[in-house]
Amino acid sequence: MSEFKLRTESLKDDDIISLAVKNDNDKKIIKSLTSSEPCLLEGSRGTGKSFLMKISQINLEKKSSTLSIFISFNISSLINTGDHLQFYHWMLAKTLRALLNKLRKKGLSISNYSKTLLSNDTSESEETIENNLKSIVKLFENSYNKKTTDVDIDTLPDIEDVKEAIKEICKENNLDRIYFFFDEAAHVFRPEQQRQFFNLFKDLRSPYITCNAAIYPGVTHFGDSFEPIHDCIYEVLDRNIADNDYLEYFKKMVFKQADASLKKSIKDQGQLFNTLALSCGGNPRILLKTIQEMEKFNTSEANKVIKDFYRVKIWSEHTELGEKYKGHQFLIDWGRDFLEKTVIPTVITNEKSSIYFWINKDIPETIKESLRLLTYTGIIKKLDTSTRSHGDLGIRYEIKYGCIIALDSNPNQYSTELFKIRSIRQFTAFGKNHSDYEKIENLSASILEDEQYRESLESMLNKSINVLSLTNWQKERLIASGFITIRDLYGLKEKDLIEKIYQVGPFRARVMMNAANSELLEYISG
């Protein structure tokens, strides 16, 4: 089967333009993302948020009066200090570094190394606006690099200084505005970091700056100073299987990457393609991935892939979240059990039901959090928040179509029946009390707050170096030299090990440091 590009990040700009398929909602989102107003774009994983942000950025790049910068905070968990503001400063420094990078790319700033070609060098001490910005970045970077000491916040530049520097850059270079696109923003499941992100998002508001960010449905900690409705345009990226153009839209999207033989197969077996497209529940990445996994485009292969993906893989992905975000593991596992063992079996045996379910709005907070995590993976989708059932208000969800039909022995055949009878008015209701809820009702206090995350990180750092993937000899050498815990290793350089441990040269030092770093990264990777 054709080899598809599944992630926007794997595409070069030229490919992005040629692969783009836009429906009315996509166009509306692009318009919002290229407007001067800040915009938040909500969508589950793989729905195409990055793709639309990238198209918007490319559109803006065509204008000489704007600069647009893409930023990703995907290793943010590495910053962990007692100072809440340090994450803020870390994000700010990253943002400004990316701006400096773009200024150089656009020819608006010159690299310091260029002085090798210029006899009258332009050194970094020269008072230029770009150098001013560089020194601001350095101050912020130093503030979070000093992990053990308290940093005097008063010595750091104010956000107003940053905005002033950006204003000067715009004026100097005849730029109307600088756009920041925060991809993967605030995806780390740490409420305090989410709040800090939205503080920065709001603080950067200026006549010369527009911030846009992609967020997941589970992101809810906006902080006290940021109100999504008032402080930005809030767009939701949702491709509804009930839309008239849904199937045609996805067909066009697949055709952009399909080879001639696959195109012919899809044309010949339209119904089969429809089953696969409906199964993905509006998620292009999943559709492309499932088609890519088919050895041949035929019914038996489609049934096999649907069963494998929507019964096994999609759930594995959800469960893996729990391994990544330890503090949420219980909630993630409970959500999976609730859906797999209670909701879906009830939904498919209820003859009035289809792919929708309703849940009372007064359910415990832990249940809401579990369901939010399921929307993050995209296994369920929140449709609305105030629908009545038997007099009570509640939230309606759609279960991913593929997860329902995958349970049948012949998913493709079942799909033709299900799609016809499916009706949003027919939903299975779950009240505010249910025996399943009791399993996590005492968890309310354990939804991870930063304090606890830090504590768990502390315990990780206090672990013996014996847990690392090293040979016994290497471990013995480390212990004999006074490196007892992972904390003792973290922050050290290889040369420190070479100096301090007899018989350890560059190779062994690298192995030892890699083991310590990978253990830590594995644990806290965001």
Place this chain on the structure above:
Amino acid sequence: MLNDQKNMNIKEYLNQLNEKSQEIYNETITDFDDLGKTHHLASFIAEFSENIFDENEKKMILTVAIQMESATLNMIYGMYRQAYSTLRLAFELGLGAIHFSVHKLEHNEWIKGQNDIKWSKLIDEDNGVISERFSNAFFPELKDLMKDYNKKSKDVYRKLSEFVHGNNGTWTKSGLTIQYNEELKKDYYNSYKIVSEILIFVMCCRYLKTFNQKQKEAISVFMLEEMQHISSIREFLGGVKDI
């Protein structure tokens, strides 16, 4: 035209050449985006060199970056043949540095002037710096891309070499007089982009896995903008994973 002017002295002659070059300079200097990009790419190669442990390799890679800037300087003044030639030199020197990083004996001989960089060795499909063998040793996840980059390298090298060797077609293209040439200029930018991408790719293949977290952080802003389409490099630098 210049030959028609009989009574010109050397100073007047060179002044006229200078004026001609200045005209081309003024025409080319408006390419803000393209010129910014070329400087950006060379600057990154220079920055990357700062993270290389071996001093001689570091020095060679920095020279590559400077040569790339010199190539663009030639291009801006309309000396297209010299620009292509310098770009080829930078390309060879860059791949040569990587080759020497795994052949220390040859490197030291080269430093002493007793050995040359041989293109055929660099580009050897089985044992060169853009081979599966090479990626297997330093960055196995890039293995599947080596063939493609090897071909790309040969193609761009051949193109640049046509100007160095003075192949007949290139005289028509670059002309015998100093003259602004839009087509050659665009072609130069394109070749420059390809050369930079290959060099950065090969440098990543050779060195990236030796970098510590701080070094990775230092290059990641550039890398995650320019090279993120290569998923194994993106993932190694902390970017999102392919599913």
